[in-house]
Amino acid sequence: MQHDIIVIGGGIVGLATALKIKEQRPEMKILVLEKEREVAVHQTGNNSGVIHSGLYYKPGSLKATNCIRGYHQLIDFCNQENIPYELTGKVVVATKHEQRQQLENLYIRGQQNGLEGLRKISAAEVKEYEPYVTCVEGMWVPQTGIVDYKVVSQKMADKLRTLGAELLFNEKVTGVTKGHSLSIIKTERNTYETKLVINCAGLYSDKIAQMSQDRPIDVRIVPFRGEYFKIRPEKHYLVKNLIYPVPDPNFPFLGVHFTRMMRGGIEAGPNAVLAFRKEGYKKLDIDPKELWDTLTWGGFQKVAAKYWETGLGEMYRSFSKAAFTKALQELIPDIQESDLIEGGAGVRAQACDRTGGLLDDFSIIEDEKVINILNAPSPAATSSLSIGQTVSEMALKRF
DSSP: OEEEEEEEOOSHHHHHHHHHHHHHOTTSOEEEEOSSSSSSOSTGGGSOOEEOOSOSSOTTSHHHHHHHHHHHHHHHHHHHHTOOEEOOOEEEEEOSGGGHHHHHHHHHHHHHTTOSSOEEEEHHHHHHHOTTOOOSEEEEEOSOEEEOHHHHHHHHHHHHHHTTOEEEOSOOEEEEEEOSSOEEEEESSOEEEEEEEEEOOGGGHHHHHHHTOSSOOSEEEEEEEEEEEEEOGGGGGGOSSEEEEOOOTTSSSOOSEEEEOTTSSEEEEOOOEEOSSTTOOSTTOOOHHHHHHHHTOHHHHHHHHHHHHHHHHHHHHHHOHHHHHHHHHTTOTTOOGGGEEEEEEEEEEEEEETTSOBOOSOEEEEOSSEEEEEEOOTTHHHHHHHHHHHHHHHHHTTO
16 A cells, blocks of 8 residues: 555635645545544634735735735635635624724735735725724625535545545544654554655644654644634524734634525624643543643643633633624624524634644644644635645655
């Protein structure tokens, strides 16, 4: 079972990486290993389905360059493969006067990142886009849309099979051993040999990375659960498309917002609370070992000390529907607690370093035998084809 490249992880980043390699080098033997029964089960299949514009990210960062390039590649892919999507645009609003400078900073950043059609708009103009929003000032971002990333991932998997790549499911990786010419990947069921390993394991990318390293890696994945409510159908008129607050510049999450979904319906959320297991989609999902690993990681302890007040607020909203509703009412005062139905949740794989830094940018570390994608949270789905191109270029240099 010898391959040129094995990609670990069947989420959208792993699939896009394998696809970019296979398109450039059709003769190469490519294998994608996924521990679940199908593609896109975790982060990819549980996100809000937003096509991000590249507004929020530091100019020149991997997030900014890959999001903007990935945005165009994703739209092209959807057009070629007849995948439904909509470019809805969104409003970002300042609900307090003290947020106006942050909105201005965001507008400047969007201009620096080359966004087209970006406009600062008055509170009255915001109401032309979203009549039920109350704010002091806003911004219109036309280069934003919605898509179902699970459908995108399934189409990528179909293309990979057509091109001759292999996808294997129910193959949980238990070991990665680097050899002189070939690396050995062990799963719960089989053993595979490969010239290059590409780790796209998302929530478990730190564990997979550690398997192939002689010394402890400096980053851990801390899982943050984002919980959503759905809005009752009779109140859908309150939201036309996408409504976002000005984000807290010190915290790598966008705050609760409203999103019209490609699959139908409108979601409100998410909050951001520590998950008590890597794949902890429910409040009481607990894995004692994984939770212990998180709580005893020095980097996380520094994060907790720094953001304890914000964290307590997020946790309070997790257990109090009234508090969650109050946060939403800052954007749409007419929304009521009775309008919200409990929805799903996603878990974000947020990399945290030893110093207590929550990595804001994508993080890719490599050696001769392994490429590890260690931090690829939002906007990784939008950026996936661009990240795949970046990683494929890194990989093909070895051949």
